[in-house]
Amino acid sequence: MSDIGPTGVTTADSATGPGRPGSSRDGFEDESASGEAGTALSAPRRIPRILSPEQRRQRRRLEVAGVVIVAAIGFLVFKGLTSAIVFFKTANEAVAQRATLGNSTFQLEGMVLPGTVHLIRESSGTTVGFVVESSGVKVAVTNTGSPPQLFQPGIPVIVVGHFVGASDRFASDQILVKHSNSYIAAHPNRVRALNGTKR
Amino acid sequence: MRASTRTVPSERVAVALRVLGVASLVGVVATVWLGLFVTPPDEFMGNLVRLLYVHPPMAWVAFLAYGVASLASLLYLWPRTRSERFDRLAGASGEVGVVFTGLTLVSGSIWGRPTWGVWWVWDPLLTTTALLFVLYLGYLALRRVPGEFHVRARRSAIGALIAFIDVPIVYLSVEWWRSLHQAPTVLNPTTHKTYVHGSMAWTLLLGFVSFTLVYTWLVAHRYRLAELQDAQDTEGLEIALAERRAEAVGR
Numbered sequence: 001m002s003d004i005g006p007t008g009v010t011t012a013d014s015a016t017g018p019g020r021p022g023s024s025r026d027g028f029e030d031e032s033a034s035g036e037a038g039t040a041l042s043a044p045r046r047i048p049r050i051l052s053p054e055q056r057r058q059r060r061r062l063e064v065a066g067v068v069i070v071a072a073i074g075f076l077v078f079k080g081l082t083s084a085i086v087f088f089k090t091a092n093e094a095v096a097q098r099a100t101l102g103n104s105t106f107q108l109e110g111m112v113l114p115g116t117v118h119l120i121r122e123s124s125g126t127t128v129g130f131v132v133e134s135s136g137v138k139v140a141v142t143n144t145g146s147p148p149q150l151f152q153p154g155i156p157v158i159v160v161g162h163f164v165g166a167s168d169r170f171a172s173d174q175i176l177v178k179h180s181n182s183y184i185a186a187h188p189n190r191v192r193a194l195n196g197t198k199r
Numbered sequence: 200m201r202a203s204t205r206t207v208p209s210e211r212v213a214v215a216l217r218v219l220g221v222a223s224l225v226g227v228v229a230t231v232w233l234g235l236f237v238t239p240p241d242e243f244m245g246n247l248v249r250l251l252y253v254h255p256p257m258a259w260v261a262f263l264a265y266g267v268a269s270l271a272s273l274l275y276l277w278p279r280t281r282s283e284r285f286d287r288l289a290g291a292s293g294e295v296g297v298v299f300t301g302l303t304l305v306s307g308s309i310w311g312r313p314t315w316g317v318w319w320v321w322d323p324l325l326t327t328t329a330l331l332f333v334l335y336l337g338y339l340a341l342r343r344v345p346g347e348f349h350v351r352a353r354r355s356a357i358g359a360l361i362a363f364i365d366v367p368i369v370y371l372s373v374e375w376w377r378s379l380h381q382a383p384t385v386l387n388p389t390t391h392k393t394y395v396h397g398s399m400a401w402t403l404l405l406g407f408v409s410f411t412l413v414y415t416w417l418v419a420h421r422y423r424l425a426e427l428q429d430a431q432d433t434e435g436l437e438i439a440l441a442e443r444r445a446e447a448v449g450r
Contacts, residue, residue, distance in 0.1 A: 070361060070364075074364055086376075086377060087322055087323060087376060087377045087378060087379065088377055088379075109377075147316070148313070148314075148315065148316025149313050149314075149316070150243065150244065150247075150313070150314055150316075151316075155243075158379060174316070174317070175316060176315045176316055176317060176320065176379055177314060177315050177316055178315075178379060178381070179243070179244070179314055179315075179381050180381055181381040181382050181383065181384040182384070182394040182395065183241050183244075183248055183251060183384070183394070183395045183396060183399050184241060184242045184243075184394060184396050185238075185239035185240070185241065185242065185396040185397070185399065
């Protein structure tokens with residue numbers, strides 16, 4: 001690889017470079033593309049820098065600085081996100097912050113209280129009313145539009161909307177159904193296990 | 200010259216790859232069969248629960264792929280273990296990881312629409328996963344920025360390690376921030392008790408195993424392709440050098 005001799009170019013510098021297998025590959029491809037076959041291999045485009053100990057130290061310092069900067073940015077992003085990302089407020093938090101929240105739009109989370117769900121049919125479309133509860137604090141919600149398929153009493157939901165006027169009633173236009181990470185068979189008595197037994 | 204001696208894999212490697220391929224196929228087919236026909240519907244989700252057998256395994260494979268890519272990148276950067284092989288492995292694994300992150304996002308979206316009621320929500324877990332997808336797409340782009348082999352490989356390795364910072368963030372996001380997405384059922388970062396019913400748990404486990412096999416098979420083949428590409432490049436250079444020398448003699 002070091003003897004590209006015939007072209008008479010001094011390749012001494014590049015040849016003594018520490019371990020650079022396949023280095024002339026790119027140079028060759030690029031230059032042959034230009035169509036000048038005669039000069040194709042005349043000069044490797046990239047001559048490796050041989051770093052002096054001083055440059056080496058400088059470089060090491062630069063690398064350490066880079067790592068520190070990346071770590072600092074990561075830390076800031078984490079701290080920022082931790083305080084800023086509040087995907088939802090629970091019902092008790094929302095009621096406690098009622099004054100500052102005003103009529104702004106936010107996500108409210110709570111458990112749908114059984115026995116409170118009722119459909120209201122209006123000329124403008126379907127509205128469903130229910131009460132969500134969190135840590136004993138209840139908020140009455142009126143949602144415009146059809147609730148999602150899995151909406152039912154006794155499950156945690158997140159509703160997107162705002163408080164109405166000066167009241168503690170909440171008007172939402174979207175219901176997100178939360179789901180736990182447990183999976184339990186429906187009708188376990190009718191399920192046949194792989195070994196044929198029922199359970 | 201490098202790589203030229205390693206272009207033909209040994210008989211044993213070829214057989215092992217074929218066995219791995221068959222095993223992955225059998226595993227995936229069995230997962231589909233168990234997931235669609237044998238396991239019961241969930242008491243809350245009904246038939247939607249069947250996405251459980253593919254969505255978490257896809258996310259797991261994405262994590263695994265990025266873990267392997269980062270490890271290979273570290274081994275490349277470490278002077279004592281520096282080898283072109285680790286660069287190729289990192290590239291192959293990163294590519295498979297991006298595919299599986301994409302699949303995770305798509306299958307999650309399909310699952311989210313009927314359960315949550317929305318295709319997408321800017322929830323911490325979903326947002327950081329989308330970021331993960333973009334970060335590793337960037338990594339794949341970085342790998343293709345031209346340059347001398349080792350310069351390019353080192354640059355890519357550093358890129359892979361920076362992108363990996365997001366992996367633990369994705370994993371712990373459900374713990375750190377409030378999320379619509381449930382905490383993971385398997386490999387849960389907390390000690391919360393989770394419950395998966397009998398055959399559902401076994402099918403989920405099989406899903407994890409067979410998707411991991413698919414990952415291994417894909418990476419092995421992608422690695423081999425990269426090896427062949429490098430060998431071809433080297434060979435092309437040698438032919439060109441020989442031609443050029445012949446020219447000089449002729450003159």
